Amino acid sequence: MTGSNEALADERKDIRYVRRIVTGERPDGRSYIVSDGPTLNLSIPNASGLVGHVVWATGDGAAPGDDPAPEGHEFGFHSDNGVILRIADFPPDETYDHDKLKAFLDEHDVRDTEAPRHFWFHKTPTLDYAIVLEGEIYAMMDHGETRMTAGDVLIQRATNHSWSNRSDRPCRMAFALIHGDLAKAPE
Template structure:
């Protein structure tokens, strides 16, 4: 079960005074992704009263926009009972559930490999995670960060506890939503 994330969203009232618009558990969850906030292309309206975290429906941010999310990756040992074919099928279904099936051009290195035209800022909060790239791998410890620049990659948890991560995805403006 995903860890619940408390989200506090601020706003300005009609007189321009700051206050809290939302203080509660973020509840827009797409598979392992807890969607915290999303912005679109153009000027942002900070007084619209809309929960923009509830608007996210897919792995990518909207064209010209951003996406702020929390995600959890279970240890690979949780899936040891599956055959390689079952793992590939499960990963394909997982990406489809995130409206991201089109982001898997080459899964030959790992079934969770994916690539989007975004710049992603990722921080590992706890646990251990390995960033798998086509030519190499890097293992992260808590508070390590990655600037993911439109490369084919997978997140693989070879540890014993869930890996907890935060990410901001920034659209390069070339993809549709």
């Protein structure tokens, strides 16, 4: 293994992969399982345990071909004119490398630089259905916050927000990130 391959393997050794099952339809109209295996499209921003698994995508950001989210295809926080389904694993706040996370948010031009209450504050032009699958996390707004646990759903409407994991274990969340006019919060 080369040095970069070893580093990648080490970076991915503790990841709990998401199982992705994709269906299709045969020419005769009968349904079947096209694929069943781990989601391999990962974003690992070197922020001490933060991992995003892109399960599926539509719109301008989707990869061409049969798999819109293959290994190695790069995604931003959203897909113009489409939807991204992402599973995110948030480590406890105390484990983050704040500088690396800020660089990651800056790379995608979403970081709040106006004296945010928390290091994760960012804003995207998306309507997000945010669902806690495991663990707990605080959804923070500019004013106010709420603790979310498994089964809770937050509807994030293109507002400035942050995720704060104040527990001692990771929190796994599912996000449907919908780009476009539906994202705008009423004025």
